[in-house]
Amino acid sequence: MSITAHTQKNYMVAISNGRHTILADEPEHDGGYDAGPxxxxxxxxxxxxxxxxxxxxxxxxxxxxxxxxxxxxxxxxxxxxxxxxxxxxxxxxxxxxxxxxxxxxxxxxxxxxxxxxxxxxxxxxxxxxxxxxxxxxxxxxxxx
Incomplete structure (x- = not known):
């Protein structure tokens, strides 16, 4: 099992297992865009x-x-x-x-x-x- 992740913008991160991609982020009050969990x-x-x-x-x-x-x-x-x-x-x-x-x-x-x-x-x-x-x-x- 392998997961990859890379910076999208600021704290927003694209996470992939090779078949699916999801976004992780921080809430706006912590400097993120709240684009994902x-x-x-x-x-x-x-x-x-x-x-x-x-x-x-x-x-x-x-x-x-x-x-x-x-x-x-x-x-x-x-x-x-x-x-x-x-x-x-x-x-x-x-x-x-x-x-x-x-x-x-x-x-x-x-x-x-x-x-x-x-x-x-x-x-x-x-x-x-x-x-x-x-x-x-x-x-x-x-x-x-």
């Missing part, structure tokens, strides 16, 4: 999309009557001391992502509970919770 919006969008797809794939395999999944994600940074269930302590900042889910379809309580567990198993969710290394290299001839 900001980077944190895109991060949450990836998690939301992965969660919805994972839940539909699981329900399809189980032949459960899941018709639609609705996800709302909110991101904020808090001091570790404000986070009761965080491992970090002191003045460190912790990223909190709250995920609210609802389902449409004739699901029973057991199926709903299982889908809530499966939501935590989407690949993007697992990546965000795992140890991740980002290795940055200078490529003078890189163009996108």
């Amino acid at each position: 900001n980077p944190y919006d895109l991060l949450l969008a990836g998690l939301a999309a992965c969660t919805v797809i994972t839940l539909h794939m699981y329900a399809d395999r189980k032949q459960w009557p899941l018709e639609k999944v609705h996800v709302r994600l909110d991101h904020r940074k808090v001091s570790a001391s404000e986070c009761d269930d965080c491992e970090s302590t002191g003045s460190a900042k912790v990223d909190i992502i709250d995920m609210d889910l609802s389902f449409e379809g004739a699901l029973d309580a057991e199926q709903t509970a299982r889908l809530m567990e499966i939501a935590k198993r989407c690949p993007v969710h697992r990546t965000l919770l795992s140890e991740t290394k980002i290795r940055t290299h200078h490529e003078p001839t890189l163009t996108t």
Whole structure:
């Protein structure tokens, strides 16, 4: 999997996976043109999309009557001391992502509970919770 990105204008960025291109930008009050979601919006969008797809794939395999999944994600940074269930302590900042889910379809309580567990198993969710290394290299001839 490879993503490329390049400056369009100011903070506006064209992002491509080779088949699709989207724009990212900052809001006008931060100096952008508000031409697309900001980077944190895109991060949450990836998690939301992965969660919805994972839940539909699981329900399809189980032949459960899941018709639609609705996800709302909110991101904020808090001091570790404000986070009761965080491992970090002191003045460190912790990223909190709250995920609210609802389902449409004739699901029973057991199926709903299982889908809530499966939501935590989407690949993007697992990546965000795992140890991740980002290795940055200078490529003078890189163009996108």
